[in-house]
Amino acid sequence: MSEQHYESERVVAVTGVGGTVDLGADGTERPGKAPGGPGGPGGPGPRDRPRSLWSDAWRDLRRNPVFIVSGLVICFLVLISLWPSAIASGSPLACDLAKAQEGPRPGHPFGFDGQGCDVYTRTVHGARTSVTVGVLATLGVAVLGSVLGALAGFLGGVWDAVLSRITDVFFAIPVVLGGLVLLSVITSNTVWPVIGFIVLLGWPQISRIARGSVITVQQNDYVQAARALGASRTRLLLRHIAPNAVAPVIVVATIALGTYIALEATLSYLGVGLKPPSVSWGIDISAASPYVRNAPHALLWPSGALAVTVLAFIMLGDAVRDALDPKLR
């Protein structure tokens, strides 16, 4: 498999660098970036003060409608996962079999599922699971992956060789399959086994990217200069290399967050992620699928919520990627 190489161009402020914006969902190219050949020199724009990559990226992001929309959706999701009762006061576990599979009615806008639970309440309460798993798993993957990857890239030699082989091993194992095998024994009914599993199988992805990024950044003149000035290896890594190598990791981690949410739902759908009485969209979709002919609403609402959530995180990741590195597609 080819490794992705990340240009180290981001070290310079990238005001006028060519490259069109790939993923404006509205199809418009955003201001501030002249269209031109990818990587073609666009000529540095006039600059009053030196700008960092981050302030540039932030300026880009604030103007990006994709970022604003997905950011708002994510804020809303985070709020309802912190305080679900604010908009859905009932308990997601309060079910009345007599109402099973009934359609919407006043006070119960989404209807009832096969157990007679209120679909609206369950959908709202399911956000917490997804957001928790997504955020914590991404944090774990990003920390573990970038530390190991950066060390492999920085130390090189045997470390690098061993770590690269370990990465290959993890890549050769299909994720859903690994989840089925590992999680099928676990009876714990918390989010932790799922998070642990995602971290276990997810870190190689980040570590590959961190490694590549560190190797690229390492060749820059300012790193050589710092080395020549006698900077210690720790200082070199922490002060000079890491801050300049972290952008691709952030981009990939943001997009991965969305996919981890999808993965949790998939595992729960297969019956090995979270298990009832936990509230998760995956569980609800799985439970609704056998009687989908009679009560499609019980399937559609959690599916919709899941899709919108994943979409929001992936769009956010795309926007961040465009902002941090216009060349990185």
Added chain:
Amino acid sequence: MGRYVVRRLVQMVPVFVGATLLIFLMVNVMGDPIAGLCGERRCDPATAARLRAEFGLDRPVWQQYLTYMGNVFTGDFGTAFNGQEVTELMATAFPVTLRLTLIAILFEIVVGVTLGVVTGLRRGRPVDTGVLLLTLVVISVPTFVTGLLLQLLLGVKWGWIRPSVSTEAPFAELILPGLVLASVSLAYVTRLTRTSIAENRRSDYVRTAIAKGLPRHRVVTRHLLRNSLIPVVTFIGADVGFLMGGAIVTERIFNIHGVGYQLYQGILRQNTQTVVGFVTVLVLVFLVANLVVDLLYAVLDPRIRYV
């Protein structure tokens, strides 16, 4: 070339050993394989001990692993605990999943590359924006949701297809499941092709080709496409392994009796031999697919020479 292939094969060995060992350990953690043998009751200790000795489960894990791998290389994948040969299960399951994967790959190549070329040539136009939005949605909606919804719409509501696939799983019944399996990768292929085409369209060789008066379709197919397909080929090649592993979800939705179905049953029944056997083959498929992709590079891009 020959030396390169040999080197790659040698590099595959540690990865293969590592991945299978990892799965072997996972399955060992999976629980007591003997427990599944006595049905719902607990085995009495004497029977359990006898069964353990019979299956070699009383030996340390590394010995079990070595024995198992030794057997695998002589074509013996062991016997499932119900007495059925694992190779027999494979002989019925793999053709089904292969058909499914083949359909999925065809969708990726035909639909994905076509959409990618069309949008790549028309960047910023409504077609481009529409397709891009669509790919984003497809990537975001998890496969099991796409599958269930399409099954509901096409199978139950409109009755265009049979909602579940028969045991023989002929090609015709696998078209929709194949599309579902391909969906996410299809979107990636479209986007990858689009980016690649759009990038290469501005290159010198395309300008030269146009300048010497070649017809447009020839410029696109012979010059532009061939050069733009290199990253796409890598992706599709690596996807073969991914699709076969990801088929678990699709096979579950449409009740297809393929690899995913057997694996799922094996895991539910704690049938270690089945699980390890199938996963070992899947890992091999994945590794070989990646090797083939690397070799295809040379065919597609004459600049690459293997030494």
